Amino acid sequence: AQKVTQAQTEISVVEKEDVTLDCVYETRDTTYYLFWYKQPPSGELVFLIRRNSFDEQNEISGRYSWNFQKSTSSFNFTITASQVVDSAVYFCALSDLTDSWGKLQFGAGTQVVVTP
Amino acid sequence: NAGVTQTPKFQVLKTGQSMTLQCAQDMNHNSMYWYRQDPGMGLRLIYYSASEGTTDKGEVPNGYNVSRLNKREFSLRLESAAPSQTSVYFCASSEGQGALVYEQYFGPGTRLTVT
Numbered sequence: 374a375q376k377v378t379q380a381q382t383e384i385s386v387v388e389k390e391d392v393t394l395d396c397v398y399e400t401r402d403t404t405y406y407l408f409w410y411k412q413p414p415s416g417e418l419v420f421l422i423r424r425n426s427f428d429e430q431n432e433i434s435g436r437y438s439w440n441f442q443k444s445t446s447s448f449n450f451t452i453t454a455s456q457v458v459d460s461a462v463y464f465c466a467l468s469d470l471t472d473s474w475g476k477l478q479f480g481a482g483t484q485v486v487v488t489p
Numbered sequence: 490n491a492g493v494t495q496t497p498k499f500q501v502l503k504t505g506q507s508m509t510l511q512c513a514q515d516m517n518h519n520s521m522y523w524y525r526q527d528p529g530m531g532l533r534l535i536y537y538s539a540s541e542g543t544t545d546k547g548e549v550p551n552g553y554n555v556s557r558l559n560k561r562e563f564s565l566r567l568e569s570a571a572p573s574q575t576s577v578y579f580c581a582s583s584e585g586q587g588a589l590v591y592e593q594y595f596g597p598g599t600r601l602t603v604t
Contacts, residue, residue: 386532406590418532418579418595425590464531468590475520475539475583475590476547482512 376400379468379480386455386487393485394450396465402426405469407448408477408480409439421463424448455487490515493596495580501602502570510565510599512580519585521563522547522593523555525576532579538563539585570603577601 378397386392409421416458422432424441432439436453452459462484466477493514502508514521519540524532524547534547538557552574554566563582567574577600581593 382529382591408592410595416577417597418581419592420592423592425591473584476522476534476537477532477593479533481531 375434376469376472376478377465377480379460379463379465379483381483382481383484383486386405386485388456388487388489389454392452392485392487394452394453394463394465394485395479396448396450398448398465398467400467400469400471402470405439405467408466408468409448409450410464410466411461412464412482413458418464421450439473443486452485455485455488460487491515493580493582493594495596496576497598497599498597499600500536501604502567503604504571506570507566507568508570508601509567510578510580510601511562512564512596513562514580514582516582516594517560518582518594519560520583520593521557522581522583523553523563523565524579524581525549525574526579526598527576534538535565535578567601570601572603575601575603 376399405426407424410420438451440449462482464482465480522537523535526532536555538544541560556564580596583593584591603604
C-alpha cells in the first residue's frame with residue numbers, strides 16, 4: 374500500500390511565484406520521521422529536511438518552508454518566490470517504527486518547472 | 490570528502506549477463522542502502538545493510554544480491570540481468586538507526602539499460 378502520496382505529478386510556475394507541494398502520509402505508528410529530498414535535472418538526490426513526529430513546529434530555511442500537520446497526516450513544502458534553479462523533482466519520504474524504521478518509503482515525486 | 494560514490498555511472502547489459510554495482514562511502518556511516526528509481530514510482534528499496542555484517546531485503550529484492558564488504562563498501566549484484574531491471578540505481582548511507590532515524594545521503598546513481 375502506498376504510504377506516501379504526492380498527488381501532484383507536475384507543477385508549473387513562473388519565476389517569483391510561490392509553489393506548495395503536498396505530501397500525505399499513512400502510518401499507524403506514533404513515532405516516525407518525514408523527509409524531503411530534491412532531485413535536480415543532474416539526477417543526484419539532495420537532502421532538504423528531516424522531521425520527527427513529536428516536533429510539529431513549522432520550519433523555515435531561506436525560501437523553503439515546511440508545514441507539518443499531524444491532524445491531517447500532511448507534511449507540505451512551500452517554495453517562496455521560486456527561481457529557475459528550483460526546477461527539480463521533489464520527493465517526500467517516511468520512515469515509521471513498524472514497517473520501515475531506518476528505511477525510507479518514498480512518494481512518487483512532484484516535478485516542479487519554474488519558467489523565467 | 491567524496492561522500493557516497495558509485496561505479497559505474499552508465500552500463501548497458503544484454504539479457505542474461507551479470508554485473509556488480511559498487512558503492513563506497515567515506516562518512517563512517519553504519520547503514521547503507523540500494524534503491525532503484527523508475528519513472529513515476531519514486532525510489533524503491535532493494536536491499537539494505539543496517540550495520541557491517543548484516544543485510545536485509547527491501548521492497549523489491551528479486552533478481553539482486555548484495556554484499557557488505559566492510560563498513561565503507563556495499564555492492565549490488567545482478568546475476569542474470571532482465572529488461573525489467575532497466576533502471577537508475579542509487580546507493581545511500583546514513584548514520585544508522587537506533588532510537589533516532591537519520592537522513593540518508595545518496596550517490597550520483599548508475600543508469601543501467603538491459604537489452
